[in-house]
Amino acid sequence: MRDVAVIGVGMIPFGRRDEDSLMEMLAYASLKALDDAGLGDKSVDAVYVGNMGSGMLQHQSAIASSLVDRLSLLPAPADTVENGPASGGSAVKNGLLAVASGYYDTVLVVGGEKMREVTGWRATDFVATMTHPLAEYVYGITLPGMAGMFTRLYMEKYGVTREHLVAVSIKNQEMGGRNPYAHVEMAITKEGIFDDPAAVVNNPVIADPLHLYDACPVSDGAAALILFPLEKIKNPVKPPVVIAGFGQATDTHTLQEREDPTDLKAVTLAAQQALEMAKLKPSDIHVAELHDAFTILEIAESEHIGFFKKGEGGKAALAGKTAFGGTIPINLSGGLKARGHPVGATGVAQVVDIVFQLRHELPKDRQVKNAQNGLTVNFGGFGNNVLSFVLRRVQQ
Amino acid sequence: MPIDMELEVVLRPTQYPMPPYPPKVITLANGKKMVVRQATREDVPAILKSVHPCLFIERDYYDIVSARLYGELLAWYRYRVKSEYVLMGQVDGFLVGIVNGRMENEKVGMSYHTLAIDRGLRIGSHLFAAKMEYHLEYLGQEEVLIVAESPIGFRRWMIEYPLAPTKIPHELGGGDSYLLTREIYFNAKPRLVVGERPVPQDLFDEAAAEIKFADDDTIRERIAGLKGR
Numbered sequence: 001m002r003d004v005a006v007i008g009v010g011m012i013p014f015g016r017r018d019e020d021s022l023m024e025m026l027a028y029a030s031l032k033a034l035d036d037a038g039l040g041d042k043s044v045d046a047v048y049v050g051n052m053g054s055g056m057l058q059h060q061s062a063i064a065s066s067l068v069d070r071l072s073l074l075p076a077p078a079d080t081v082e083n084g085p086a087s088g089g090s091a092v093k094n095g096l097l098a099v100a101s102g103y104y105d106t107v108l109v110v111g112g113e114k115m116r117e118v119t120g121w122r123a124t125d126f127v128a129t130m131t132h133p134l135a136e137y138v139y140g141i142t143l144p145g146m147a148g149m150f151t152r153l154y155m156e157k158y159g160v161t162r163e164h165l166v167a168v169s170i171k172n173q174e175m176g177g178r179n180p181y182a183h184v185e186m187a188i189t190k191e192g193i194f195d196d197p198a199a200v201v202n203n204p205v206i207a208d209p210l211h212l213y214d215a216c217p218v219s220d221g222a223a224a225l226i227l228f229p230l231e232k233i234k235n236p237v238k239p240p241v242v243i244a245g246f247g248q249a250t251d252t253h254t255l256q257e258r259e260d261p262t263d264l265k266a267v268t269l270a271a272q273q274a275l276e277m278a279k280l281k282p283s284d285i286h287v288a289e290l291h292d293a294f295t296i297l298e299i300a301e302s303e304h305i306g307f308f309k310k311g312e313g314g315k316a317a318l319a320g321k322t323a324f325g326g327t328i329p330i331n332l333s334g335g336l337k338a339r340g341h342p343v344g345a346t347g348v349a350q351v352v353d354i355v356f357q358l359r360h361e362l363p364k365d366r367q368v369k370n371a372q373n374g375l376t377v378n379f380g381g382f383g384n385n386v387l388s389f390v391l392r393r394v395q396q
Numbered sequence: 397m398p399i400d401m402e403l404e405v406v407l408r409p410t411q412y413p414m415p416p417y418p419p420k421v422i423t424l425a426n427g428k429k430m431v432v433r434q435a436t437r438e439d440v441p442a443i444l445k446s447v448h449p450c451l452f453i454e455r456d457y458y459d460i461v462s463a464r465l466y467g468e469l470l471a472w473y474r475y476r477v478k479s480e481y482v483l484m485g486q487v488d489g490f491l492v493g494i495v496n497g498r499m500e501n502e503k504v505g506m507s508y509h510t511l512a513i514d515r516g517l518r519i520g521s522h523l524f525a526a527k528m529e530y531h532l533e534y535l536g537q538e539e540v541l542i543v544a545e546s547p548i549g550f551r552r553w554m555i556e557y558p559l560a561p562t563k564i565p566h567e568l569g570g571g572d573s574y575l576l577t578r579e580i581y582f583n584a585k586p587r588l589v590v591g592e593r594p595v596p597q598d599l600f601d602e603a604a605a606e607i608k609f610a611d612d613d614t615i616r617e618r619i620a621g622l623k624g625r
Contacts, residue, residue, distance in 0.1 A: 015621055016621060018455065119547060120551075184516070186425075186426060186516050186517075187426060188425045188426055188427075189425070189426060189427030191423060191427050192423055192424055192425040192426055192427045192428075193425050196423040197590055197592075198422050198423045198424070198522075198590040198591070199423075199425075200586070200587055200590060201518055201521055201522060201525070201587070201588055201589075201590050202423075202424060202425040202517070202518055203425060204587065213425070
């Protein structure tokens with residue numbers, strides 16, 4: 001197996017992009033990645049597109065072949081990868097394996113979703129199609145509903161409090177304000193969303209005990225990267241970053257079948273595999289992008305990865321350990337909470353953000369000084385399909 | 397424009413007595429303090445400057461809402477509407493939202509429009525709640541007739557309160573009215589109506605001193621977002 005480097009990254013600002021079609025968003029991100037890699041109009045060997053819902057939301061399927069044509073990359077082989085909110089991560093994995101195996105050299109991986117084309121209710125329903133059709137969906141469960149129940153259990157078992165969740169929310173929106181690609185650029189205060197009596201309106205309950213600012217927005221967006229064998233890089237345009245490890249694991253489809261619904265086994269397994277492959281420990285990671293579709297998930301994932309012991313993640317967030325300048329900065333992009341969560345784009349965007357960090361090319365207010373290793377967790381379903389990547393800056 | 401006062405007596409509607417809306421202050425999610433207070437006719441020219449750029453924003457029906465609001469403000473300014481009132485929200489003196497309505501009669505209120513100029517802070521929700529508070533708690537009305545132009549309005553008013561559907565036409569046209577009764581209002585009040593009185597003097601003085609408004613591009617950006625370009 002060959003070491004695989006990310007030689008180009010591209011992302012478009014997430015948000016509500018009424019003027020752009022899904023295909024245009026995918027194309028913009030792809031072109032930025034191709035430019036970033038210095039490939040210009042040179043062709044790529046293969047294309048993987050992470051997307052969850054174009055068939056449902058845009059009534060358009062087989063978008064990978066459409067994108068290749070749009071980008072004039074014919075006859076590059078192309079696949080659309082659908083794996084719920086982990087579609088982006090799965091697309092990265094497919095590209096990684098294709099280059100690592102030696103079958104392809106230059107691979108474009110792009111993830112995107114256009115979710116604001118429908119109302120928030122329909123977007124929530126669309127995401128809920130990942131739940132079990134007979135045991136969950138038919139009873140009206142939504143992902144916020146699931147996350148609410150998960151949070152209540154986590155609070156009871158591990159002592160997570162609303163102050164812990166609020167700390168994550170404030171941190172990630174603060175970082176979103178520093179990220180030009182973020183959907184939510186507005187800083188919030190504890191007074192405004194928690195302490196003041198007006199918080200009952202500013203931050204209403206959406207799925208008890210979760211409130212509005214505990215949830216990610218519904219976003220449009222796309223992100224892309226170019227993978228290439230490390231051994232073939234000559235005169236790199238940007239500092240090469242390799243995908244040093246990856247892991248993936250699944251868990252039961254329904255939450256109720258898990259021995260302990262607060263135990264996110266697939267997160268633990270995926271992160272362990274990624275870290276072992278990279279020959280690193282959690283303490284070797286300098287920056288992480290975790291799947292905080294809800295604030296509780298950032299806390300829970302930070303524990304399942306091994307950054308903190310169970311029950312310590314919330315306290316760590318409150319103490320600023322996961323903030324910019326903390327011991328393990330998490331979601332300096334703003335995370336899903338503020339960068340946004342166009343579901344098919346997220347897994348790719350996380351890798352792109354870590355590449356920005358490891359290249360040391362971010363502004364001072366977001367750049368982790370001398371970051372060498374980064375980790376991502378892309379969480380599909382409610383933890384039933386999870387991918388994790390460890391990225392490393394190549395010493396030149 | 398010359399005004400014939402003899403004719404004006406005929407053209408100007410009579411007004412119901414309307415006790416003033418006592419100002420209040422609301423802490424927003426970003427920690428900023430929004431002063432909610434009643435506008436006067438003299439405030440209308442300044443308010444119109446903030447409404448004008450919204451006429452050209454199609455997103456979320458801002459164009460329709462602001463065009464109608466513009467007309468309603470002019471009608472109030474030049475005495476061509478009966479018993480209208482205007483409430484506004486100001487942050488650091490800047491106008492961030494406007495709501496208006498009128499008394500249809502002593503018992504029934506007619507909700508007109510809600511225009512949030514700064515978005516993402518539930519300013520529209522706060523100001524809509526303020527106008528319902530005005531109708532039911534200060535004007536002493538029994539019910540308010542409400543319609544929504546936008547899906548966001550429908551979600552905020554019809555669903556969140558929740559309002560009662562009726563077959564009563566609304567004077568804005570469009571769909572049938574939804575009704576806010578006293579019972580619905582007081583049930584919803586603990587979770588939707590907030591604000592503190594009295595407003596600290598320094599905040600009130602800042603708001604009353606001048607209605608500040610952002611330039612057109614800033615207003616468009618606040619409404620449609622940077623990504624809306």
